[in-house]
Amino acid sequence: MRKWYTLIMEKSDRQQKLGRRLKEERERLGMTQAAMASAIGVGRLTGIHYELGDRTPTADVLMRLREVGVDVVYVLTGDRPNEQFDISAMEQAVELMLDLVIKLEAQPDKHVMTQALLHFYRSILSQHSKLGSAPIAASTVEVD
Structure with missing residues (x-):
């Protein structure tokens, strides 16, 4: 049987992770704590306590977070199963590549074209960063 303090520590760890992810989302949206x-109808100190993991947002607060653009699934689980890509930005990047x-x-080198595509895609994403779309992480792309 687990000891009571182990259960408390596990709960605290989960709350702190949730708080860190909530802060990441707030920063991704370019919002201050205030x-x-x-935007979600709580006091600034309450928001700070959510980010520190001292308090856990209620279901109602999670719904309001979702309404302002927070990826609530990510905040709760750490997963981004509904990752979205900015198709418009990708189309602009492909147009530039063409x-x-x-x-x-001439037939350009695959490595050069991949690097150029990443460059164009990043530059377009920086112009559209307020859309809240998740970019392809450059570190996940490998070139032969």
Whole structure:
């Protein structure tokens, strides 16, 4: 049988992780603690306690967080199963790549094209960062 303090520590660890993810989401949205608290209808100190893991948001607060753009599934689980990509940004990147290929009038190297695509995609994402879409992490892309 587990000891009571082990159960308390596990709960505390889960709350702290939830708080860290909530802070990540707030920062991803470019909001201050005060702005986030105001947007979800809680006091700034309550919002701070959520981020520290001292308090756990209620279901009602989680719904309001979702309404302001927080990925609540990520906050609760640490997973992003509904990862979304900004298709418009990808289409713009592909268009730029096609223009580059036409100007080169040759068969460019796969590595060069991949690096160029990542460069264009990142630059377009930085222009559209307020959309809240999840970019492809450059570290996950491998080139032969």
